[in-house]
Amino acid sequence: MKKRSAVAGLALALVAGSAFAADLPSRKAPLIEPPPPVFAWTGLYGGVNIGYGFGNGDRDPGVLAYYAVGNAIALPNGTAWRISNDLNGVLGGGQVGYNYQFNPWLVVGLEADIQATDIHSQGNGVGAGSYALGVHTSYATQNKSVDWFGTVRGRVGVTFPSMPNILVYGTGGLAYGGVVSSFNISDYYPTIAAGGSGGVLGAGTNYDQTKVGWTAGGGVEWFPLISNPLFKAFSVKLEYLYTDLGSTTLYGSSIGSIPTGGPAFAYQQTSHTRWNTVRVGVNWHFNPFAAAPVLAKY
Template sequence: MFKTIALASALVLSASVSAMAADAVYEVPAAPVAVDAPAFTWAGAYAGVQGGAGWLDGTFGLAGVGSATQDFDGGIVGGFVGYNWQFSNGFVAGIEGDLDYNFNEESALGTDIGTDWSGSVRGRVGYAFDRALVYGAAGWTATNGYVKNSALGIDENEVFNGWTVGAGVDFAVTDNMFLRGEYRYNDFGDKDIVPGLNVDLDQSVVKVGLGVKF
């Protein structure tokens, strides 16, 4: 009798363990589905700061006398804002504006000559190699030229308008921050800054920048 009870108990225990094992296998959670991280995009608004060096050449023509040239080289510091559209084939188009201050004043015979602020509005076209954006840009540019001589009572300013063209590389170090390197050529045109003195200005610029993409 004891053997019969023991055998029945063993059968019941075995069935219970088998049922629990079956339930354990059945309740194993499914493996998580891999989700691809979203691809980086240059689309959207951005803003940043920039600085570098400019090599400004001035040609001065004095009516009835002749002409002479002078270099106005110096540092540049400023900022930029813009907006990009990125297409599925990797091409990027955008528009950008910037405003800089030039430190390029030259003095001779008590007369100070130079340019202070400059700015531009440019269209940009480029190609994105993931986090690297190679681009070319062109558009309108302007700068404020001045001549000052306190002894002669001269304090004249003229805004020169012209065109700009250049190229550069933006590289995203994070999803929202990028570094920039750029070369630009500015042709500011010519004007009579004082009666009889015509001034023609053009400039080569190298800049580096730090931007934030929103």
């Protein structure tokens, strides 16, 4: 009888303890939220740009020299001129690149871009000189355009602790582009022999080739809406570049005269291809190498 009473008392105590525990408030482990991600420039990006190119006010030199008058050898007399070559026009294209942020203030990267352009120039020059039988006047014209160009550049930039979303950078590297040029010259001479009548000589050359050179400049890039979930990956930039694709020298000779039997000449025309670019652009930044976020479960 005593054993039964003891067992019944123990069961009653267990039931009461369970009921009391059920009435206590539940306690769960606190939810620890991960810290917000730290802004960094590291990652791939791509975007578009538009701008304007303008030249340095170049004046390209040329020279003409006579080598024959009729069937006689002429003295190497001639003339010289300079033609305005002030390239200018609208340009636009796209760019891709990669940035790596080494520390809170240093960012290095590599960028490549390709541009379609309306950069062109048109000019003329006049020269007066002499040849074996008297004076003459040369009229030279030049049309030039850069139909497209591209660059592959390194970038080195700095940020500021109080403004980590602004990057001030310098850039430089390889440049290449399609250069098209046409040159024509007409030379007016008074006589082809003593007491004879005058005439005109003509010549011309066309040039279309991909040129390789260099470019350098700098700019500012900014994430204006870094706190906006929809636009935080977009940056805007303002950039300046100086591009030099070298010079081209064209050679040619007269192809005939009016009337026939007039003097003959050879010419040389040197033209520079260099210009300044100011452009604005928009980049979208992404980093496919980033690890997926880890979500804690409780």
